[in-house]
Amino acid sequence: MNVLLLGSGGREHALAHHIAKSPLLGRLFAAPGNPGMAAVATCVALDAADAQAVIDFCRVMEIGFVVVGPEAPLVAGLVDALAEAGIKAFGPRRAAAQLEGSKGFTKDLCTAFAIPTAAAAQFTDADTAKDYIRSRGAPIVVKADGLASGKGVVVAQSVAEAEAAVDQMRGGLFGAAGQSLVIEDCLDGEEVSFFALCDGRTARAFASAQDHKRVGEGDTGPNTGGMGAYSPAPVMDEALTARVMAEIVEPALRGMAEMGMPFQGVLFAGLMLTRDGPKLIEFNVRFGDPETQAILPRLQGDLLALMLACAEGRLAWERFAFSAQHALTVVLAAEGYPGTPKKGSEIRGLDKAAALPGVIITQAGTKRDGTRLLADGGRVLNVTGLGSSLAEARARAYAGVDAIDWPGGFCRRDIGWRALKGE
Numbered sequence: 001m002n003v004l005l006l007g008s009g010g011r012e013h014a015l016a017h018h019i020a021k022s023p024l025l026g027r028l029f030a031a032p033g034n035p036g037m038a039a040v041a042t043c044v045a046l047d048a049a050d051a052q053a054v055i056d057f058c059r060v061m062e063i064g065f066v067v068v069g070p071e072a073p074l075v076a077g078l079v080d081a082l083a084e085a086g087i088k089a090f091g092p093r094r095a096a097a098q099l100e101g102s103k104g105f106t107k108d109l110c111t112a113f114a115i116p117t118a119a120a121a122q123f124t125d126a127d128t129a130k131d132y133i134r135s136r137g138a139p140i141v142v143k144a145d146g147l148a149s150g151k152g153v154v155v156a157q158s159v160a161e162a163e164a165a166v167d168q169m170r171g172g173l174f175g176a177a178g179q180s181l182v183i184e185d186c187l188d189g190e191e192v193s194f195f196a197l198c199d200g201r202t203a204r205a206f207a208s209a210q211d212h213k214r215v216g217e218g219d220t221g222p223n224t225g226g227m228g229a230y231s232p233a234p235v236m237d238e239a240l241t242a243r244v245m246a247e248i249v250e251p252a253l254r255g256m257a258e259m260g261m262p263f264q265g266v267l268f269a270g271l272m273l274t275r276d277g278p279k280l281i282e283f284n285v286r287f288g289d290p291e292t293q294a295i296l297p298r299l300q301g302d303l304l305a306l307m308l309a310c311a312e313g314r315l316a317w318e319r320f321a322f323s324a325q326h327a328l329t330v331v332l333a334a335e336g337y338p339g340t341p342k343k344g345s346e347i348r349g350l351d352k353a354a355a356l357p358g359v360i361i362t363q364a365g366t367k368r369d370g371t372r373l374l375a376d377g378g379r380v381l382n383v384t385g386l387g388s389s390l391a392e393a394r395a396r397a398y399a400g401v402d403a404i405d406w407p408g409g410f411c412r413r414d415i416g417w418r419a420l421k422g423e
Helices: 010-019 051-060 071-076 078-084 103-112 126-136 159-170 238-258 291-298 303-312 350-354 390-403
Strands: 002-007 028-032 063-068 088-090 120-123 140-144 153-156 181-185 190-199 203-211 214-216 220-223 228-231 264-274 277-284 326-334 359-363 366-369 372-375 379-387
Touching: 002 010, 002 051, 010 028, 010 291, 010 303, 010 359, 010 379, 028 051, 051 063, 051 078, 063 078, 063 303, 071 078, 078 088, 088 303, 103 120, 103 181, 103 238, 103 277, 120 126, 126 140, 126 159, 126 181, 140 159, 153 159, 159 181, 190 238, 190 291, 190 303, 203 238, 203 291, 228 291, 228 390, 238 264, 238 277, 264 303, 291 326, 291 359, 291 379, 326 390, 350 359, 350 390, 359 390, 379 390
Parallel strands: 002 028, 002 063, 063 088
Antiparallel strands: 120 181, 140 153, 140 181, 190 203, 190 264, 203 228, 214 220, 228 326, 264 277, 326 379, 359 379, 366 372
């Protein structure tokens, strides 16, 4: 079958690489894609926000399946429009995508179905929000209710910092996403990204990872979309995985079905492993970036077949496993990120880096100018190392980074530091 993959980031490049291996695949199209994806897919200029344009393209090119990479089209209801047109897709419908599109919706779900999470309250008035902050004290977490490209969360270490975050979000920093706020207690523990595949009735544990959201080494500085990740998460053993499924993922899937919003796709649970057990920080309704780049190289199975099974309600019978290898991904970003990145600098040496043992390169914010590859975004490249241990995976990833000639970029040199600090 012909497949259309929507998106242009490193996550989508990783997805494209694995979809292209499937014997079920006819032709793979990527919209808009990136220069790296062009090696395995036909890149097309198509706006995922224009549902009718996507449908028209699918009909002309006889697309049998659409894979939606980023969250915005899911929250906007693209899967609903595709379903009405008779086109299968991987990802939840609009109602189910509220799990990411509204943090307040998710908090209400947690209350209704006893999913462990931080105590929280929702506000549309800044003064009332500040009164609540003063009553709870700091540290405290201020979140924009809607989508904010992974940047709408402030973990405030003081009441003054939290109040400033309220003013910024209510003042339009994230547009409509910040007009409603969720303010919650700050959880203490180790953070984990946990992924489960879902077909509306069945949920199956997929993989775990840990990422680094802060731009600076030692997890300092402002939040980003992610500066690196590694998989599997060393803290996630079989017992803890079973507990997360039983206490968080399965109640969420059951609750969504009971509310008439069955969830199909990948459910990405951001977790905090506290003294009292795992607690939900937030749900996302798509694969993570850069976690996907570290997870998929370990997958033993047909990714396209798994995605189809989620869309067709038959996930329970699909077989897949993960290798015992470890993977670590380093993000290379353009100078100025996460503020205003500098675009247009030339990148060289990708072939040299990709030829190293256990190294995989995925592209994100890049573009072609003739034979030259240029930076064209904030997070520009991902370098993933595979190894028999996390230390080996990290060494290979940074060997790949060092083989790339890009003076206009930077990366953190300490990805994996928490997991490896005892080695």
